[in-house]
Amino acid sequence: MPVQDCSDSQRSWYALVVQPRHEKVVDEYLRKRGLEALCPTYRAARRWSDRVKVVDLPLFAGYVFCCFSYRQRLVALSTVGVRSIVGFGSAPQPIPEAEIAALQSIGRSGLPARPWPHLRAGERVQVVKGCLAGLQGILAREEARARVVISIEMLMRSVAVEVECDSIAPLR
Numbered sequence: 092m093p094v095q096d097c098s099d100s101q102r103s104w105y106a107l108v109v110q111p112r113h114e115k116v117v118d119e120y121l122r123k124r125g126l127e128a129l130c131p132t133y134r135a136a137r138r139w140s141d142r143v144k145v146v147d148l149p150l151f152a153g154y155v156f157c158c159f160s161y162r163q164r165l166v167a168l169s170t171v172g173v174r175s176i177v178g179f180g181s182a183p184q185p186i187p188e189a190e191i192a193a194l195q196s197i198g199r200s201g202l203p204a205r206p207w208p209h210l211r212a213g214e215r216v217q218v219v220k221g222c223l224a225g226l227q228g229i230l231a232r233e234e235a236r237a238r239v240v241i242s243i244e245m246l247m248r249s250v251a252v253e254v255e256c257d258s259i260a261p262l263r
Contacts, residue, residue: 097127097158103185106177107155114149117172124166127158131194133205150206210261220258
């Protein structure tokens with residue numbers, strides 16, 4: 092079966108929830124069934140007891156993107172390894188075409204990419220690397236460098252410090 096073109100107005104991109112660590116297999120099965128699928132990956136070093144190996148891992152663990160029409164949703168859902176379509180209630184929600192195009196551009200660019208926590212200004216974060224490791228605060232800005240605000244509540248005063256973006260993580 093030929094791969095369908097998602098530029099057709101009746102087709103949209105959807106995020107499929109897949110079984111853990113089955114993203115690449117599901118991507119392959121969807122393509123074999125004639126659907127356009129996208130499973131963006133990144134390269135990471137993984138350490139075993141006797142060696143270090145560079146492997147390709149999914150950028151979105153547990154998800155594969157697929158383009159299909161409403162009528163084709165059963166083909167996608169009946170694919171081995173697919174659990175559900177991401178949506179609200181029982182209605183699948185399409186992913187905006189611009190977001191998929193951005194992922195495809197990143198893949199074609201060959202530039203290094205990796206998963207990143209979804210952080211917004213105002214969220215509580217913790218510095219996880221560097222001389223400030225363990226420090227907790229509120230994310231004020233995330234650009235080239237993140238600005239974390241640390242408050243002394245009793246004094247009603249705050250201090251802002253800029254740290255590298257990869258040295259902070261959301262506080263759970």
